[in-house]
Amino acid sequence: MMNSSSMPRTLAGLAVAWLLNACSPATPPTLPANIEQVADGVYLFQSGGQRSLFLVTDDGVIVTDPLNATAARDYRAAIAELTDQPVKYVVYSHYHWDRVSGAEVFTAEGAQVVAQERCTERFVDNPNPAVVMPDISFSDDYQLSLGGQSLDLHYFGPSHGDCLTVFVVQPAGLMQLVDLVEPPRAAFPANRNVPYVKPHNLRQFFAAAAELATAADVTEILASHVRFIDDGKGGQMPSPATAPVSVIGDQARFWNEIYSAVETARNEGNIGIDSFVRLKTIDTARFEPFDGYRKEDLPIIMRRFVGFYDMGR
């Protein structure tokens, strides 16, 4: 498996990686610019600030989120640069349209679409013609094995949306928690409304994911996005493709701090009649270490959890 320190982080880095790859007999001589290799036969495709995981084997290709119709065409073309093998499976991480639109390009060559059953249910309840309906739905766990690799799918209940599925790639020992945990480090949510967070199960979800990471000997967490982060030299760089497993616990800690701050605010009567926690009563120091810290985002993030404590949802 490729060391994370050799992961391409910038365009220049990508060029270096390209040269390194060109010297390695185990990898194709050229990697398209929108592809990163993260392990033997394991890649991330990039488009529009998103990353999608795929596995190349001698018995076919397993693709995850197709993103959207335009991205999916680029995705297919990039895979064709790596292998002549057909795409056999498309696996949806969850039901959000910005991740799962455009799978036709893969299903047209015979790929089967796989999703957790609550995703399938949602596509029935709220159909979108751009989203191909799953052929295979599963409840808790499902394994796709091809050519000596496997993509293991695990469902631990609602977390980000109702059906988010944890991906584990073996034997590489990689895990992806799409839209929930991002390299390089734990962060504030990109959308401060936190419209998708399911507080009634989020803690349990993170506990189960951390336990799985240990049980499955996961060594690194894969990104599902690319964003610009501080490069430590006064500039910016694209966020890396991988992070140590500890990022799961760090992100769980962020949410636990939110739960705990809201509990404290309830106990101490620091919630206004509009159900917002009063900003001036929040101990902000505990949130400052997290990427994307913005003090003024805390009340709206916490509003979601105030509702949870009142209503159980």
Next chain:
Amino acid sequence: MSLIYRVLPTALMYMLMCGLPLAATAAEDEVPLLMPGTKMPFKLWETEQVAENVYAFRYSFYRAIFIVTDEGVIATDPLSVEAAPVMLAEIRKITELPVKFVAYSHSHWDHAAGGQVFKDEGATFVAQQRCAANLIENPNPAVVTPDITYDDYYKIELGDQSLEMFYFGPSHDNCLVVMLINSSNQLFLTDIANPPNGWAMFYNPAISEDRPWNMVRFFTQLQNLVETREIETVIGGHMSGSFDPVTNRPTIVKGTTGPAAVVQQRLEFWTAITAAAAAELAAGTPPDEVPDRIVEQGLLADQISGYDPEKMRILMRRMTSLALTGE
């Protein structure tokens, strides 16, 4: 503008929907309660007759209904462990007959908790099947689990009365149902629209508990029900608020019931905000800029009661997410 005048009208106008902790809940009867932040007297609970044998029971800002028949009582949301025994005592003032059914409007604990006092006298609990699933997924010992579950429709018949429940898909919560009291043809709505005004701003502008992806479909079906059943009156699951027209001070609206026009108004509200976000994105506006753009355009600024640009930004951020992700 002092904080209280910024916050309180908002809270009142927005019908105090969902999960509002009442500052004065622990107060004893002899201590005169005031509306939080005001000098307005406030009764912690009251029971009002809204039709023959049909009663509305309010506890703090929450409301449930019960129907008295010649064979027993059909009750709805027990509200809380504090409210339910009071409701039972209020029922006892009207009839000695037992509560035979408790029907949940949805699965949120702030409406569904406290039913044990009715269970103890043998009541059968009725809920939409997804509510039952929610209570298994995230159990609360204060919430009685349903005995009878159903999918799209259920009718409780007892003596000379009946209560119909309609499920139109996810709305507020994933299992909320609307209830129609057959004898009075009154519609009982919780948390999705409240009389007297369907244009009131959402109590939580992030609409976190709502399923906005189904709201237009939901309200279209609900409006269809209103029309086909010729429903004229709605009972709200919350106490409403408004402004005193003279002093412009926040005031409680004395009106447990109101016109069914709130349904059509809410349908128009959801339709407008759903379309506005989609239209901005279709015009190429970057998602992060959509809320500001819509507030600059003044969308519904004159229509929404309790309009506040910051709350509108939060709401439109949510609607932009919806257009991008389907949730």
